[in-house]
Amino acid sequence: MNGSIQWISWVKHGVVFGYLIAMYMFLISMAVGAHLVTLFAKAYYRDEDFLPLEKVGTFLPLLILLLMPFLLLVDMTHPERSYTMYYHWNWTATVAWGAYIMPLCVISYALHSFYLFRPEMMVAVREGRPGAGFYRVLLRDRIEAGSAAEIRQRQQKAERLWANLTIVFSFLALIYVGMRLSAFKGRVMVHSLAMVFIFMSLAASSGTGFMILLGRLKTAIVPLTQPALIKRNRFLVDFGVILKYALVAQLVIWVLYLIQLNFTGTGGKLAAYIFLGGPRAMQFWILQVAIGLILPFALVLFQSLRENSLASLVAGAATMLGVFFAVANLSIGSQLIPLTHLEWEKMAPEPFRTAFGIIVMVILFLLFLASYKILPYETPVSQKSEA
Amino acid sequence: MKKLGKDMDRREFLRGLGTTAAALGAGAVLIQAGDLVQAATPLKKYSMVIDTNRCIGCHGCTIACKSENNVPEGVFRSWVKQIIKGKYPHVKNHLLPRLCNNCEDAPCLNDCPTGATYRTPEDGVVHVNRDKCVGCHTCVLACPYNSRFINPLTGTADKCDFCYHRITKGLEPACVDACTGRARIFGDLNDPQSEVSLYLSKYPVQGLRTYLDTKPKVHYVYADEAILDLDYSFLSRR
Secondary structure, three states: OOOOEEEEEOOOOOOOOOHHHHHHHHHHHHHHHHHHHHHHHHHHHOOHHHHHHHHHHHHHHHHHHHHHHHHHHHHOOOHHHHHHHHOOOOOOOHHHHHHHHHHHHHHHHHHHHHHHHHHHHHHHHHHOOOOHHHHHHHOOOOOOOOOHHHHHHHOHHHHHHHHHHHHHHHHHHHHHHHHHHHOOOOOOOOOOOHHHHHHHHHHHHHHHHHHHHHHHHHHHHOOOOHHHHHHHHHHHHHHHHHHHHHHHHHHHHHHHHHHHHHOOHHHHHHHHHHHHOOOOHHHHHHHHHHHHHHHHHHHHOOHHHHHOHHHHHHHHHHHHHHHHHHHHHHHHHHHHOOOOOOOOOOOOOOHHHHHHHHHHHHHHHHHHHHHHHHOOOOOOOOOOOOO | OHHHOOOOOHHHHHHHHHHHHHHHHHHHHHHHHHHHHHOOOOOOOEEEEEEOOOOOOOOHHHHHHHHHHOOOOOOOOOEEEEEEEOOOOOOEEEEEEEOOOOOOOOHHHHHOOOOOEEEOOOOOOEEEOOOOOOOOOHHHHHOOOOOOEEOOOOOOEEOOOOOHHHHOOOOOOHHHHHOOOOOEEEEEOOOOOOHHHHHHHHOOOEOOOHHHOOOOOEEEEOOOHHHHOOOOHHHHHO
């Protein structure tokens, strides 16, 4: 139609959703993915010894979800007005839905975490262990009698209720991040229901990678008895199996998505080209596919590799990196397509925002490690059953 | 105050939670009730027709808009797109004056989380309330025409509103006033005798990305297909 265009004058618009928003969507999908994978694994094992990993898969995502709004607020030019979303909502705006879904998700995770730690906190208060004063405040001074297992038995209903609610809100959160991109009507790369499924597959793989990485680190930091260590390692090795299938699912969904793009007119073909040979090709082939998909798959393919701590640590970290770039490729790549002119949109450098995102990630990682040392993840060995 | 004490059981807690949620929901609905009531059929339907045959590419509209609306450097509410097609000696110059389409089904309005983007019910013009906009950039991405930008001075979303401060006083938008070739024609589409209605009844009309069903209210006459919607395969061939 316009192959003979020689020259064009146009106003360029650049990229408005940069790496900070990509980080926001990546961390949400990873957090809820880690939680969902943990809950489904727990339902499969039905083993008391899985409990410390369930705490990792609930409390650490809670920390992530608590810090996430800051990424969004820093990206806004008027964050001081963001509260208006809560009463001037617009039902057709996905961000308005997110303003409700994400806090509800945080509340459900917080209450689920509370019930997971509650029995151990009670035992810690009774035995005067470190943090007893803080736990007493959290428990509102209502200390029950019995061992941690007995207390857990009594609170089973409440624990299950909040666990079920976290599942509901986790799926809503994934639908929210998927629809946050798919809502952009004129952007052919993301204006598709495929986004929701892509984010679900990304959540499954990054969440499992996260659990392997943080589970292994926890095992390295917190000393365990030999039988407990053997069992913990078995769970972590099994997470490697989950990761293997999650990566296959991610690959299948991406292949289907790229095929679908090729049948979505010239805009769709261009969107596929952005990944395969265009401006995001390096990030797609090297960071997303080679490092984020093929490397972890190779590292969790065989039982011997899954049992190797270093190999599984690398597999977990590589998966997370790959998923981050998958989200960034979708979010940033969709904005590189010019809407009616003939030059790729350019992304301006964002040193402040990128630095802020990295600082948030470092803070999160330090909080994770600190929580391993402070919070009662493991059931105390010597418990007094009497109050 | 017994219910707020330690003896509250789960049923009471859930009942209280439900009542509070219902009260908050009702309050929020009441806040928006005014907007909902006003969203009736507009009395006027402001629209613009641009006859591209009359455009001489002087960029007078761009400058008039910048001057009228204090649009900062580097961003535009209105501008002129230009392409040159063909090879010498068969070269053609095409021009397409651009501005916000003030769509009837505006994606920017649908995606605004705070209601900062709104439509005046009496005339259908889409506006940005600078006091409500949080600068989340969502509308900038949602607009399929790249007609929005974040104003570097105010930090809020910005776009053309047909010079609302002028049209409500009976004047024409600044770009229409400044157009040398009278390529831009503005008026009320609900008035069959307005210049814009008469023009639309005489000529076949084109629009930008009409397949998106946004119902743009800026119409074009005699625009080249290549300037309206580009063939993206050009980019992948390079």
